[in-house]
Amino acid sequence: MPKQITITSISGNSPFDFYACDITNTYCFLIASSVVAPPVLVLDIPPPLDVASVVNVKVIDSSGCTEFINYSCSPTPTTTATPTVTPTITVTPGLSPTVTPSVTVTPTITPTPTVTAT
Numbered sequence: 001m002p003k004q005i006t007i008t009s010i011s012g013n014s015p016f017d018f019y020a021c022d023i024t025n026t027y028c029f030l031i032a033s034s035v036v037a038p039p040v041l042v043l044d045i046p047p048p049l050d051v052a053s054v055v056n057v058k059v060i061d062s063s064g065c066t067e068f069i070n071y072s073c074s075p076t077p078t079t080t081a082t083p084t085v086t087p088t089i090t091v092t093p094g095l096s097p098t099v100t101p102s103v104t105v106t107p108t109i110t111p112t113p114t115v116t117a118t
Contacts, residue, residue, distance in 0.1 A: 002044040005057060005071050010037045012061030019058040020049050025068070028058055 010016065014036040020043075021028040029046050049055050057069040 002046075003050040004042050004044055005055065007037070007041040007043065007057070007069065008039070010041075010059060010067070012059070012065050012067065013063050015062055017060045018043055019060075020045050021056040021058050021068075022049060022052060023054045023056060025056055025058070 007018075015034040016032075016037055017030065018032040018035065019028040020031050027049075029049065031043050031046060032041075035041065043057070045052075045055055053072065055071045057071060059067045059069065061067075
């Protein structure tokens, strides 16, 4: 799933062009153009910026005015399976008990990413 940002308010004149930029605004990628902004707008962050911890969104309105919105991004969530060995005792009449290990996979989930506008 791509990393996304949510824009809840924007100023200027529609339509808008949206760019995702690195923290230095050296590399910018067009992510939406000619958008008449609804009350809430969700945009995908393209590679290679989808792994950045901070993304600047450059917004240019129809008058040519530019606004920068800074977003702090959480790391991408990962799920890791951790095997757990649980001994199982098997009793056979007349013989000593036999321990047979069985493996149980317990997923470990890291925090879900959230995007916070600053």
